Amino acid sequence: AQSVTQPDIHITVSEGASLELRCNYSYGATPYLFWYVQSPGQGLQLLLKYFSGDTLVQGIKGFEAEFKRSQSSFNLRKPSVHWSDAAEYFCAVGPSGTYKYIFGTGTRLKVLA
Amino acid sequence: GAGVSQSPSNKVTEKGKDVELRCDPISGHTALYWYRQSLGQGLEFLIYFQGNSAPDKSGLPSDRFSAERTGGSVSTLTIQRTQQEDSAVYLCASSPGRANNEQFFGPGTRLTVL
Numbered sequence: 473a474q475s476v477t478q479p480d481i482h483i484t485v486s487e488g489a490s491l492e493l494r495c496n497y498s499y500g501a502t503p504y505l506f507w508y509v510q511s512p513g514q515g516l517q518l519l520l521k522y523f524s525g526d527t528l529v530q531g532i533k534g535f536e537a538e539f540k541r542s543q544s545s546f547n548l549r550k551p552s553v554h555w556s557d558a559a560e561y562f563c564a565v566g567p568s569g570t571y572k573y574i575f576g577t578g579t580r581l582k583v584l585a
Numbered sequence: 586g587a588g589v590s591q592s593p594s595n596k597v598t599e600k601g602k603d604v605e606l607r608c609d610p611i612s613g614h615t616a617l618y619w620y621r622q623s624l625g626q627g628l629e630f631l632i633y634f635q636g637n638s639a640p641d642k643s644g645l646p647s648d649r650f651s652a653e654r655t656g657g658s659v660s661t662l663t664i665q666r667t668q669q670e671d672s673a674v675y676l677c678a679s680s681p682g683r684a685n686n687e688q689f690f691g692p693g694t695r696l697t698v699l
Binding site for chain 2: 476481506508513514515516517518521562564571572573574575576577578
């Protein structure tokens with residue numbers, strides 16, 4: 473069965489530090505991969521997506537993610553975190569040719585001033 | 586342009602009452618999704634519409650839950666005889682309708698069942 477795992481429930485980083493949020497998926501082929509961010513009281517906003525091609529994907533707000541087929545991972549990174557990045561981050565998998573996403577349980581990011 | 590809107594933003598109800606949650610998708614988006622987000626959980630898929638049809642209702646947790654979509658636009662999620670375990674944030678999303686399209690999310694309705 474397809475699944476998405478975000479191993480870190482909470483992460484705390486200092487402002488200006490680098491960030492990596494982990495996402496592992498289970499799927500028989502290359503899926504479509506997404507990272508969304510949810511600020512308090514808001515809906516989810518798409519940060520970036522991977523369909524095919526270059527395995528390093530650039531997104532909005534200075535985020536990037538790297539697809540590693542051998543590790544079934546799609547980790548989200550940012551070189552320097554800003555206080556406004558404090559939010560919950562969701563990784564999602566969309567099996568090719570379908571409309572249905574499978575979401576991870578999320579990682580809540582706290583940023584220290 | 587306008588994004589996905591949901592109403593009400595918050596709903597408090599008593600156990601056993603019925604509630605209706607509304608979603609207005611982005612104009613022209615043929616696909617519409619409902620999700621449930623419980624505390625500490627990921628997003629749980631409830632139902633998917635393509636136009637006014639719901640090809641996949643597999644995520645509806647019980648027959649107390651139903652949804653409809655009219656005119657290929659507005660959708661209503663109805664929960665009958667609410668239970669405390671129904672308390673959650675209900676999120677609606679829409680997309681242009683092709684497979685694997687980005688889904689655009691509304692702000693959600695926070696439902697509290699007392």
